[in-house]
Amino acid sequence: MCRVPLCHQFAGMRSRTISVPGKTAIRPLPLPPLKRDISLFLDLDGTLVDLIDRPDDVRADAGLRDLLTTVEGRLEGRLAIVSGRSLAQLDRILGPVARSLALSGSHGCEYRLDGGVEQPPRPAALDLATEEMRRFAERYDEVLLEEKTFGVGLHYRLKPEMEADAHVLAGELAARYGLFLQRGKMMVELRPHGHDKGVAIRHLMTTLPLSTAPPLFAGDDVTDEKGFEAVAAMGGHGILVGPARHSAAGFRLDDPRAVRNWLKELIL
Numbered sequence: 409m410c411r412v413p414l415c416h417q418f419a420g421m422r423s424r425t426i427s428v429p430g431k432t433a434i435r436p437l438p439l440p441p442l443k444r445d446i447s448l449f450l451d452l453d454g455t456l457v458d459l460i461d462r463p464d465d466v467r468a469d470a471g472l473r474d475l476l477t478t479v480e481g482r483l484e485g486r487l488a489i490v491s492g493r494s495l496a497q498l499d500r501i502l503g504p505v506a507r508s509l510a511l512s513g514s515h516g517c518e519y520r521l522d523g524g525v526e527q528p529p530r531p532a533a534l535d536l537a538t539e540e541m542r543r544f545a546e547r548y549d550e551v552l553l554e555e556k557t558f559g560v561g562l563h564y565r566l567k568p569e570m571e572a573d574a575h576v577l578a579g580e581l582a583a584r585y586g587l588f589l590q591r592g593k594m595m596v597e598l599r600p601h602g603h604d605k606g607v608a609i610r611h612l613m614t615t616l617p618l619s620t621a622p623p624l625f626a627g628d629d630v631t632d633e634k635g636f637e638a639v640a641a642m643g644g645h646g647i648l649v650g651p652a653r654h655s656a657a658g659f660r661l662d663d664p665r666a667v668r669n670w671l672k673e674l675i676l
Contacts, residue, residue, distance in 0.1 A: 444674065446644070447486040447618040448479070449609050449635065450667075452493060452501065454628035455649045458664050459593060461565050463554055466501050473505045475671055480509060482674040485617045488512065490608045492590075492597070492631055494557040495520055495527075510618065515590070515599055515631065516608030517558035521615055528600075530558060533585035537598050544577055554595070561597035568594065592629050606634030613642060626667060627657075 453459055456476075457466055468476075480487040488510035491498060495513040499506045511520045518527035538553075538560040545553040550566035551574065562578065564570045571594075578596040582589040587598040609625060612618050623644035625635045636646030636656035646657030649667055661667050 444482060445621050446483070446624045447488075447613065447621045448483055449488050449490045449612070449623060449625040449639070451605075451625075451627035451629070451632055451635075451649075452489055452491040452498070454593065454664065455626050455667055456664055457501075459565075462552065463563060464552075468502045468505075472668065473503055475668060475675075476502070476505050476509065479671050479674050485510075486621055488612050488618060490516075490605050490612070490625070490627075490635060492556075492559070492592070492605075494518065494559070495525065496557060510612060510615070512605075512608035512612060514556050514558035514603070516603040516605060516611070517600060519608070519611065521612075527557070531587075531600055533587060534558070534560060534598070534600070537581045537585050537587055540581055541577070541598075544574070554597075556599075558603070559590075559597050559599035561592070561595050563595040565594035590631055592631050604634040605632055606638035609635050609638045610642075626661070632657075 450456055453463070453466065456472060457468060460466060476487070489498060489502070489506075490512045492515050493501065493513055495511055495518050498511055498513055502509075507523070512518070518525065538555060541560050541562055542553055545551045545562060548567055548570060551570050552563040552566070554561040554563060562574045564574050575591070575596050578589050578598060581587065582598055586601070588601045590597040590599060605627070609623060613623055623639040623642055624647065625632070625639045625644070626647040626649055627635055628649040632646075633656050636648070639646055640656060640658070645659060646655070648655045648657035648660045650663065652660055661670060
């Protein structure tokens with residue numbers, strides 16, 4: 409397989425630029441074939457696995473676990489999972505393969521590299537917000553509480569009419585406890601300030617072997633936009649997974665199945 413710098417891999421590809429108030433947005437175009445001279449960063453939910461109604465039920469199938477193991481080998485270790493999930497959740501979802509990968513969990517609050525874990529103290533304010541979100545979720549069977557090491561979220565995919573109430577509550581708790589409010593796909597989350605997927609990727613790109621090649625980051629949600637911005641600033645590219653929308657990503661793949669098929673090119 410041809411090994412050329414990332415900037416040349418994308419030569420000739422153009423993204424459709426759209427002007428919107430205050431910024432320039434990009435409607436991503438389909439991605440060219442994957443090359444090996446990259447450091448690859450992948451979101452999990454909506455990127456490698458489909459979004460489902462009950463997030464706690466997500467599990468990586470054997471095919472995905474084998475694919476990640478093989479891709480990590482082909483890239484000589486330059487593969488990392490960058491997720492809003494906690495490290496504990498990633499271990500549960502990915503199984504043993506999680507132990508061999510570089511991981512960033514909780515939107516850049518925690519990392520595991522070569523078996524060593526980096527994480528700050530959990531803020532007490534998050535415990536207080538979690539209890540208030542729990543009481544809210546307990547009133548509605550189909551509103552699900554997701555607890556993370558450094559975050560707490562309300563999922564209303566099963567009860568979309570609760571979107572406004574969930575967001576009002578999250579906004580009030582964010583203001584009261586000094587937490588960051590993150591909106592996602594049919595969910596809203598609170599977490600400490602100062603962390604996002606851009607922070608995560610920039611930190612991981614200071615470590616070996618990830619620092620030795622330009623970054624590519626694939627993600628599906630608005631929570632991934634900071635990651636797209638970060639890789640672009642480092643000479644890399646963002647890959648939006650899902651329908652085209654205004655995004656800092658320059659390229660696009662349709663869904664997790666398309667992501668997996670794209671990754672399989674590295675095995676050939």
